[in-house]
Amino acid sequence: MQTTAWPTDSTLSPLHPDLVWVMRIRGLLAAAPFLALALVLDLGPLRETPVPPGIVPGAVLLVALVLLALLPSRRYRAWGYREEEDELHIGAGLLFRARTVVPFGRVQHIDVAHGPVERRFRLATLILHTAGTRGSAVSLPGLRHDEAERMRDRIREKIRQDLV
Amino acid sequence: VTDSPWSTDAKGPLPDVAPPAPPQPEPRRLHPATLIVRWLRIVPQLLGGGAAYAAIVDGWGQILLLAAIAGLVGVGIALAVWLRFRYTVSAGEIVIESGVFHRQRRVIPFSRVQDIAIERRLLARLFGTAKVKIETGGSASDEGDLDMIALADARALRDHIRRGHGVAEESESAREPVLFAMSFGRLFHSGLFNFSLLFLAVIMAVLQNLAQFGIVSMEEWFNPERAGAFAGYLTLRTTLILAPLLILLGVVSGLARTVARDFGFRLTRSGESAAPGLRRRRGLFTLSEVVIPIRRAQVALIESGPVARALGWFKLSFQTLGADTKEGGVQVAAPFARLDELRPIMAEACFPMPPPRVDFIHIPRRALWRWAAPWLLIGAAATAAAFLVEPGVGLLGAAMLAAAAYGTLRWRKHGYALGERALFVSDGWLKRRLWIIPFDKAQTISVSRGPVQRRLRLATLLVDTAGASLLRLPEIVDLDAAEADELAGRLLGLFYRDRSAARIALEKTAPMLPPTTVRPPDDMGLS
Numbered sequence: 001m002q003t004t005a006w007p008t009d010s011t012l013s014p015l016h017p018d019l020v021w022v023m024r025i026r027g028l029l030a031a032a033p034f035l036a037l038a039l040v041l042d043l044g045p046l047r048e049t050p051v052p053p054g055i056v057p058g059a060v061l062l063v064a065l066v067l068l069a070l071l072p073s074r075r076y077r078a079w080g081y082r083e084e085e086d087e088l089h090i091g092a093g094l095l096f097r098a099r100t101v102v103p104f105g106r107v108q109h110i111d112v113a114h115g116p117v118e119r120r121f122r123l124a125t126l127i128l129h130t131a132g133t134r135g136s137a138v139s140l141p142g143l144r145h146d147e148a149e150r151m152r153d154r155i156r157e158k159i160r161q162d163l164v
Numbered sequence: 165v166t167d168s169p170w171s172t173d174a175k176g177p178l179p180d181v182a183p184p185a186p187p188q189p190e191p192r193r194l195h196p197a198t199l200i201v202r203w204l205r206i207v208p209q210l211l212g213g214g215a216a217y218a219a220i221v222d223g224w225g226q227i228l229l230l231a232a233i234a235g236l237v238g239v240g241i242a243l244a245v246w247l248r249f250r251y252t253v254s255a256g257e258i259v260i261e262s263g264v265f266h267r268q269r270r271v272i273p274f275s276r277v278q279d280i281a282i283e284r285r286l287l288a289r290l291f292g293t294a295k296v297k298i299e300t301g302g303s304a305s306d307e308g309d310l311d312m313i314a315l316a317d318a319r320a321l322r323d324h325i326r327r328g329h330g331v332a333e334e335s336e337s338a339r340e341p342v343l344f345a346m347s348f349g350r351l352f353h354s355g356l357f358n359f360s361l362l363f364l365a366v367i368m369a370v371l372q373n374l375a376q377f378g379i380v381s382m383e384e385w386f387n388p389e390r391a392g393a394f395a396g397y398l399t400l401r402t403t404l405i406l407a408p409l410l411i412l413l414g415v416v417s418g419l420a421r422t423v424a425r426d427f428g429f430r431l432t433r434s435g436e437s438a439a440p441g442l443r444r445r446r447g448l449f450t451l452s453e454v455v456i457p458i459r460r461a462q463v464a465l466i467e468s469g470p471v472a473r474a475l476g477w478f479k480l481s482f483q484t485l486g487a488d489t490k491e492g493g494v495q496v497a498a499p500f501a502r503l504d505e506l507r508p509i510m511a512e513a514c515f516p517m518p519p520p521r522v523d524f525i526h527i528p529r530r531a532l533w534r535w536a537a538p539w540l541l542i543g544a545a546a547t548a549a550a551f552l553v554e555p556g557v558g559l560l561g562a563a564m565l566a567a568a569a570y571g572t573l574r575w576r577k578h579g580y581a582l583g584e585r586a587l588f589v590s591d592g593w594l595k596r597r598l599w600i601i602p603f604d605k606a607q608t609i610s611v612s613r614g615p616v617q618r619r620l621r622l623a624t625l626l627v628d629t630a631g632a633s634l635l636r637l638p639e640i641v642d643l644d645a646a647e648a649d650e651l652a653g654r655l656l657g658l659f660y661r662d663r664s665a666a667r668i669a670l671e672k673t674a675p676m677l678p679p680t681t682v683r684p685p686d687d688m689g690l691s
Contacts, residue, residue: 006611006649006650006652006653006656086660087656093612095614095615096612096613096614096615097612097613097618098610098611098612098613099610099611099612099649099652100608100609100610101608101609101610101652101656102608103606103608103656103659103660105663106606106607106608130607130608130628130630131485131607131630131631132607132608132628132629132630132632133628133629133630133631133632133633133634133637134610134626134628134632134634134637135607135608135610135626135628136628138608
């Protein structure tokens with residue numbers, strides 16, 4: 001019943017590849033206000049300066065596109081998870097890489113969240129809440145929705161057994 | 165023995181026999197003295213609000229009239245709040261109804277109660293009443309406060325909630341075995357170490373309040389001209405007089421605070437074997453009584469400042485689930501004690517004592533690249549600049565070199581030890597902290613690596629526990645990366661081992677864990 005192996009990168013299974021597109025669309029939505037601001041500046045105040053039209057919005061768009069092309073795929077590769085008999089291992093983080101293990105017996109409640117973008121790709125985020133401080137909410141995005149629900153049901157069953 | 169409706173008269177446990185059906189619980193109100201205390205609290209607020217009008221009206225007659233109106237309104241409010249506040253204690257839960265306009269009905273099942281504290285302020289002691297704080301680990305701070313009920317009722321309620329129902333045994337804390345107590349001499353001694361400049365804040369607060377009423381004007385007192393004039397007075401002689409005075413005041417106020425808080429400190433073993441706990445009583449003006457249930461104790465923390473440690477004094481506290489959030493979920497069990505005095509407390513709480521210093525495993529030497537090297541480099545550059553260009557930079561250089569030295573000293577003390585039942589983590593050079601984390605109390609285990617750590621093959625390991633403060637997490641920073649992964653795996657295995665052992669012990673209702681092997685007295689990794 002106990003699994004003592006600590007996963008290294010190779011033993012974690014990757015998330016659903018569509019997560020890259022979810023992250024890209026989210027990034028695009030996050031970049032939209034900056035683009036809009038740049039456009040407004042370009043049409044308004046910047047016309048009174050010698051800055052040629054189109055430079056500022058173009059630069060913002062270029063930066064956004066480069067970031068959107070590079071970051072999501074790299075962040076996706078940093079993610080990984082392994083579902084064990086009694087615990088969930090999660091690897092996350094591009095700059096600060098963290099491996100976290102959540103024993104199912106410690107889970108207080110479980111969320112399956114899926115935002116509008118995730119729904120379109122039929123993906124979901126599994127969030128495990130524990131009584132800990134820093135690890136009080138451990139989330140695992142990029143699961144197929146039915147897979148997330150299956151995991152949730154299994155963990156719930158585990159918690160119930162744990163309580164008996 | 166109390167005559168409160170929820171205490172049954174049965175003596176001792178009643179195996180197999182269903183307890184006699186308790187009488188139908190009736191809603192109760194708070195102690196009538198609450199009216200007076202609340203009135204005393206409301207009227208100054210009302211008067212404070214009315215102070216603005218006092219500036220408009222003139223003549224003592226009108227001021228007196230205002231005061232009388234405030235007094236009467238205060239009576240009305242206090243009465244309305246008192247009438248609306250009702251609580252009902254039944255076998256498994258307490259229901260609290262409150263609110264004059266916005267009514268609230270709160271149900272707290274006893275199984276969710278984490279902590280019950282009894283607090284007695286000065287006025288409460290005059291009336292023989294107490295405030296009961298029921299904590300459930302939820303987010304609301306005043307989630308279950310009964311302010312105030314008769315002291316006997318408060319004790320009965322607490323005992324009732326703590327042992328569930330069915331077992332009623334009068335708890336007389338005077339008969340409980342004392343685990344730790346402080347004489348006045350000890351208290352005084354400990355106060356000397358609690359230097360505090362709190363009085364400055366108190367003076368400022370008083371001034372600010374007076375300024376609100378227009379008695380003094382802060383703007384007039386604290387302006388640049390005055391500051392300039394004051395700087396003129398600040399000669400060497402006045403500094404030589406003022407500085408010791410300030411230090412003396414700091415010592416005295418620290419002493420006063422410690423005596424007020426820890427007067428009559430007594431830690432006893434509370435309750436019966438079904439729900440063992442540590443009962444702590446302390447306070448000079450405000451008497452507080454807290455029971456730390458041993459099952460709720462997550463982590464033990466032994467800490468000590470530099471001077472106190474040199475003289476052999478330590479502070480022990482327990483991090484509990486759902487304790488007062490103001491104190492970061494930490495309850496002090498012994499504020500000022502010898503290591504040998506901590507032994508019985510730790511044994512009572514089922515925590516192992518730390519191993520000697522030599523058993524601690526230290527972090528690798530290359531971690532100094534992170535702990536000292538950055539400061540050393542900046543410090544060296546600044547010192548060079550001080551000699552070559554601008555002498556003023558020397559101050560920065562000195563500060564950075566001091567930071568590098570501090571980092572090195574702290575690096576030497578940072579480490580961990582793996583005991584039979586717990587992980588020990590030590591940190592800090594001036595103020596030394598030693599966490600004792602039983603394996604089965606882990607919530608999550610994580611290993612993380614930042615960009616610099618990855619280059620140096622280092623990693624940070626954290627065993628997260630319930631109720632930990634975000635500011636002071638027992639992290640093991642900059643372990644060798646491979647060692648961190650291996651340790652995390654071992655901790656996970658030990659977590660499962662001890663958790664199933666604890667569950668079996670719980671089923672047998674035997675003592676939770678086997679006693680540890682007793683080691684000879686030593687420094688316990690704290691020197």
